Structures are given as C-alpha cells and as structure tokens.
Amino acid sequence: MNSATPSAVSLFSNCGAGDVGYAKAGFSFRVMAEIEQRRLAVALANHKHACGVPGDLRFTWREVIASFRSDAGPERPALLSACPPCQGMSTARGGRGREEDAEAGSRDGRNLLVEVIAQVANRLRPRIVVVENVAAFLSRLVLDPRNDEPISAAVLLRDLLDPRYECYPFLTDLADYGVPQRRVRAVMTFIRSDEPAVAALAQSECVPYPMPTASAEDGNWTSLEDALSQLGAKPLDAKSEVAARDPSQPMHTVPVWGSNHQYRMVAAIPPSSGGRAWDTAVCEARCDSPVGADDAVCATCGNPLLRPVVCETDGSFRLVRGFRRSSYSRMRPDAPAPTITTASGHVGSDNTIHPVENRVLSPLECAHLQTIPDDFDWGTALNDWGPTAVRAMIGEAVPPRFTEMHGRVLAALLDGRTEGLTSANDRRVAKADGRMQRGLPARHLTAHGQLRQ
Structure with missing residues (x-):
C-alpha cells in the first residue's frame, strides 16, 4: 500500500x-x-x-x-x-x-x-x-x-x-x-x-x-427493466425448486411457493403492470362475480379471492391486515426499483414482486440494483447463513x-x-x-x- x-x-x-x-x-x-x-x-x-x-x-x-x-x-x-x-x-x-x-x-x-x-x-x-x-x-x-x-x-x-x-x-x-x-x-x-x-x-x-x-x-433515471436487462440473469419461477434457482449462479435463487395460493395470487397480477394483489377481482375458480375492495371470498363459490388472505380457525377467510398501498405488488419495469430493503425476500413486503416473473427478486438482482460490484466477494455467506442473511446485508448497504x-x-x-x-x-x-x-x-x-x- x-x-x-x-x-x-x-x-x-x-x-x-x-x-x-x-x-x-x-x-x-x-x-x-x-x-x-x-x-x-x-x-x-x-x-x-x-x-x-x-x-x-x-x-x-x-x-x-x-x-x-x-x-x-x-x-x-x-x-x-x-x-x-x-x-x-x-x-x-x-x-x-x-x-x-x-x-x-x-x-x-x-x-x-x-x-x-x-x-x-x-x-x-x-x-x-x-x-x-x-x-x-x-x-x-x-x-x-x-x-x-x-x-x-x-x-x-x-x-x-x-x-x-x-x-x-x-x-x-x-x-x-x-x-x-x-x-x-x-x-x-x-x-x-x-x-x-x-x-x-x-x-x-x-x-x-x-x-x-x-x-x-x-x-x-435508470429503470428496473434496463438494470435487469444489463444483468442478464436467467429467468426464474417460484413454482418449483428446479425453476427457482440457477445452478450456475448460487446468488440467483428465490423462495419456492409451489402451487399454493400465494403463487397463484402473484401469477394473477398482470406482468409489467405494477399491479397489486389487493386489486385482483377473481377467485381460485375464476368465477365471474362482482367483487368489493374489502372482499376476501367469492360471493358465488365461497373460494378465497386471489388476494392476500388468511384462513381463520373457523375456516372463514379475511384479508391480511397490513399496508395495502405497496405490499403484495409487482415492481414497475419502466421506473427505478423501489428501495431494496432487508425484507426483499418477502412477498408481502413493499413492492418486492418481480415485474414480469412469478417470484421476488433474487439476492443477485438485489445486489445489482444496489450497484454492488459483480466481483464482490461474499465468501461462504450464502451457504453458511442462507439467503435471508445475505439479503439483509445487501439491503443495509x-x-x-x-x-x-x-x-x-x-x-x-x-x-x-x-x-x-x-x-x-x-x-x-x-x-x-x-x-x-x-x-x-x-x-x-x-x-x-x-x-x-
């Protein structure tokens, strides 16, 4: 030196x-x-x-x-x-x-x-x-x-x-x-x-x-779409373990939701819309029924709407209690991403859903949006502590x-x-x-x- x-x-x-x-x-x-x-x-x-x-x-x-x-x-x-x-x-x-x-x-x-x-x-x-x-x-x-x-x-x-x-x-x-x-x-x-x-x-x-x-x-401003295009990472999908990770890039992995309600709820938000799951007006059975802003179930079939819902102990459904302005929302591709936080892996946190694909952003993508260099040495952090800890470090940078x-x-x-x-x-x-x-x-x-x- x-x-x-x-x-x-x-x-x-x-x-x-x-x-x-x-x-x-x-x-x-x-x-x-x-x-x-x-x-x-x-x-x-x-x-x-x-x-x-x-x-x-x-x-x-x-x-x-x-x-x-x-x-x-x-x-x-x-x-x-x-x-x-x-x-x-x-x-x-x-x-x-x-x-x-x-x-x-x-x-x-x-x-x-x-x-x-x-x-x-x-x-x-x-x-x-x-x-x-x-x-x-x-x-x-x-x-x-x-x-x-x-x-x-x-x-x-x-x-x-x-x-x-x-x-x-x-x-x-x-x-x-x-x-x-x-x-x-x-x-x-x-x-x-x-x-x-x-x-x-x-x-x-x-x-x-x-x-x-x-x-x-x-x-x-640099848009999310431009930034992700520059990164050129492989498309992912939260539906299965195989689709949710890129074996050649360990940092490019996302939580798996399977085929449960959460996955179907995200899939129902139109790609590139910047839309929110709170506004989805269809149910699991895709009934054509009128839906109110505070409804949790379909008036026709009784199935939960493809919205953030919770099943109560008596079997009834209600909407999740939380911030409705920006949670359970797709990011807009034509604008900069929302703030990358420590909670980037949670679908219910502020604007964490990928603009097009059915998943949240990967740690690799979050690091890129934080402008952390590609050659940054994460050591064994991902394997030893898991993606949640790595996401926290990225979000606080x-x-x-x-x-x-x-x-x-x-x-x-x-x-x-x-x-x-x-x-x-x-x-x-x-x-x-x-x-x-x-x-x-x-x-x-x-x-x-x-x-x-």
Missing part, C-alpha cells in the same frame, strides 16, 4: 459494500468495525488491508482507535465513514411513535449510536467524516443523553463533534446518481475547518457532494455507485481541487437544512418553529 494513499476508517461497516465505493475513489481502509463477526468477515474479504474490530461499538470504540494507531501511528485518517443502524429511525412500526416523540425515539438505543462516531472522530481527528442514514436521521427526535432535551441524532452528532468540523447536510434520492432504485438518504459530511477545502467550498458556493447525473424531470462518486469529490477536495460539485443552493441542501431545523432543541427555535437569530 502506497504511503500516499489516503487512509480511512469504517464504523458500522456491515459487509463493507458501501465502503467499496470509497476504496475505488482512492481511500484505503485500515480499520473496519462491525457488530456481527460474520458480516465483518465479508467486509475484510473485500478490504484486504483493513484490520477488523468485531463487537458492539459502544464497548469497542477504543479498540478502533488502538487498531488504527498501531497501523498508522500518529497519522490522521483522511476519511471516517459511518452508517449507523437505521431501523430505530422508522416511525412505521408500533411503539416508535411519531417523529416528534422524543421519548419513543429514545426507546431504541441504536438511535444514539452517533455518540460512538463522535468519540472516535474527536480522538482520531479525521480530515473528513461522512455519515449516511435514512432521511429521518436528520429530524427524528430522541432525548439528548446530556440533558434529556429533545434533539435529532444528526444535530446531536454535530454538537458532539469537535467544533472545528464544518457540517454539510444533504438529502437526496440516489436514483439521481444512476442507482436503479428509489433510495432517499441523508448524508452528512463534516470537514475540519483548517482544511483548505472549507474555504474553497465557500468561495465556489458549493457543497462536498457530486453533481447529480439524472433526474425524474429529465426522464433519465450504501450503494457503491454513489459512494464512489462522493469519494472522488472528497479526494479532489483534499487535493485542493473543486470539481463536479453540487451548488450550495441545490434543493437537496435546502431539504436537508429544513429537516435538521426540525431536529434542533426547542431553545433554538421561536414559538413558530423558526430558527432563532
């Missing part, structure tokens, strides 16, 4: 897929930290020069510092990247409360893991810190551990970091950067104020993010296509160059600023929610 190569440290590394982009941009990871030993093994297989620190970072963050120091001595890392868990930020599940409910937000300790990031950053003093998370990270309120005051994790992180870091929040759909899925993410980049890059950004009226390469307005573009901008800034930067007046900056303002402690705001002068 060239001594001139900018060094990097990764926290909450997952499988290391997101950091592959920063590595392609020229950063060399010396330390990777991940709570799951198995995920860390995958990360280290793809970052050969890194030392691994397994375990809960609330207890192992000092080991991260020691590991970097033992390898790099007094050198400061050029980059600290972190992607803390986002599950606690969601308000979609019971018990998490609304976004402004700080007490509910604090029930999940993962929402306060920014404290670990600040601990490591304030001691290693990296030139740049990058933190990625869901949009709610900027505004979802938690209780400040210092004074029990409502504050967002993003604002807390900014406050805990050394004040010599300049903060640049950003909120974007990664489809604007050629990622073939809708994936809205918050990114916070912190640069030390003594870096020439800070003055250069101020002079150019830009922020440290790459210019978007696509937009919905220009009609040049930051798309390397974006991190590579971001990394190239950051590397140029550290080298004194301002190339291909987004304007400070861009709507993505304004949206992030607005979200962060909602996450400020009450003492910073007027009675009308405006920032105090």
Whole structure:
C-alpha cells in the first residue's frame, strides 16, 4: 500500500459494500468495525488491508482507535465513514411513535449510536467524516443523553463533534446518481475547518457532494427493466425448486411457493403492470362475480379471492391486515426499483414482486440494483447463513455507485481541487437544512418553529 494513499476508517461497516465505493475513489481502509463477526468477515474479504474490530461499538470504540494507531501511528485518517443502524429511525412500526416523540425515539438505543462516531472522530481527528442514514436521521427526535432535551441524532452528532468540523447536510434520492432504485438518504459530511477545502467550498458556493447525473424531470433515471436487462440473469419461477434457482449462479435463487395460493395470487397480477394483489377481482375458480375492495371470498363459490388472505380457525377467510398501498405488488419495469430493503425476500413486503416473473427478486438482482460490484466477494455467506442473511446485508448497504462518486469529490477536495460539485443552493441542501431545523432543541427555535437569530 502506497504511503500516499489516503487512509480511512469504517464504523458500522456491515459487509463493507458501501465502503467499496470509497476504496475505488482512492481511500484505503485500515480499520473496519462491525457488530456481527460474520458480516465483518465479508467486509475484510473485500478490504484486504483493513484490520477488523468485531463487537458492539459502544464497548469497542477504543479498540478502533488502538487498531488504527498501531497501523498508522500518529497519522490522521483522511476519511471516517459511518452508517449507523437505521431501523430505530422508522416511525412505521408500533411503539416508535411519531417523529416528534422524543421519548419513543429514545426507546431504541441504536438511535444514539452517533455518540460512538463522535468519540472516535474527536480522538482520531479525521480530515473528513461522512455519515449516511435514512432521511429521518436528520429530524427524528430522541432525548439528548446530556440533558434529556429533545434533539435529532444528526444535530446531536454535530454538537458532539469537535467544533472545528464544518457540517454539510444533504438529502437526496440516489436514483439521481444512476442507482436503479428509489433510495432517499441523508448524508452528512463534516470537514475540519483548517482544511483548505472549507474555504474553497465557500468561495465556489458549493457543497462536498457530486453533481447529480439524472433526474425524474429529465426522464433519465435508470429503470428496473434496463438494470435487469444489463444483468442478464436467467429467468426464474417460484413454482418449483428446479425453476427457482440457477445452478450456475448460487446468488440467483428465490423462495419456492409451489402451487399454493400465494403463487397463484402473484401469477394473477398482470406482468409489467405494477399491479397489486389487493386489486385482483377473481377467485381460485375464476368465477365471474362482482367483487368489493374489502372482499376476501367469492360471493358465488365461497373460494378465497386471489388476494392476500388468511384462513381463520373457523375456516372463514379475511384479508391480511397490513399496508395495502405497496405490499403484495409487482415492481414497475419502466421506473427505478423501489428501495431494496432487508425484507426483499418477502412477498408481502413493499413492492418486492418481480415485474414480469412469478417470484421476488433474487439476492443477485438485489445486489445489482444496489450497484454492488459483480466481483464482490461474499465468501461462504450464502451457504453458511442462507439467503435471508445475505439479503439483509445487501439491503443495509450504501450503494457503491454513489459512494464512489462522493469519494472522488472528497479526494479532489483534499487535493485542493473543486470539481463536479453540487451548488450550495441545490434543493437537496435546502431539504436537508429544513429537516435538521426540525431536529434542533426547542431553545433554538421561536414559538413558530423558526430558527432563532
């Protein structure tokens, strides 16, 4: 490894897929930290020069510092990247409360893991810190551990970091950067104020993010159909074990549904329609009977409709209780895929059904839509832990296509160059600023929610 190569440290590394982009941009990871030993093994297989620190970072963050120091001595890392868990930020599940409910937000300790990031950053003093998370990270309120005051994790992180870091929040759909899925993410980049890059950004009226390469307005987002065509994977079908897998490509396999109701329900959704099983108006016997939006059985034959239904203990049927807007739905082929999540293998999760074929997407296809490189080394993860664990790693990854573009901008800034930067007046900056303002402690705001002068 060239001594001139900018060094990097990764926290909450997952499988290391997101950091592959920063590595392609020229950063060399010396330390990777991940709570799951198995995920860390995958990360280290793809970052050969890194030392691994397994375990809960609330207890192992000092080991991260020691590991970097033992390898790099007094050198400061050029980059600290972190992607803390986002599950606690969601308000979609019971018990998490609304976004402004700080007490509910604090029930999940993962929402306060920014404290670990600040601990490591304030001691290693990296030139740049990058933190990625869901949009709610900027505004979802938690209780400040210092004074029990409502504050967002993003604002807390900014406050805990050394004040010599300049903060640049950003909120974007990664489809604007050629990622073939809708994936809205918050990114916070912190640069030390003594870096020439800070003055250069101020002079150019830009922020440290790459210019978007696509937009919905220009009609040049990468569609799911184009992305899957580029991959060229073998057609699959969930009806049988043989049809549900490609023996030549272990990552290209899907759950088997056989010939049961679930399979027939999916098969009844017209291909390429983007349709939902909730709207299917036929039953198992294909009777020609009027069907209401809330009906679960056919009025003529009593058979269940080809909809998401549950058989009760008394033999009656009812519709599944759940989100009807996007669950049990085919993906639209002419648009970017919906967000690839950890639940990509579940037919009842948000928009997981293949646009044409009767199945969900395979781990191979999900990795492709996440822009994880074809040569990414998954080791024995698929055989040892199964596709569910691999899908979880894929769903939690930051798309390397974006991190590579971001990394190239950051590397140029550290080298004194301002190339291909987004304007400070861009709507993505304004949206992030607005979200962060909602996450400020009450003492910073007027009675009308405006920032105090």
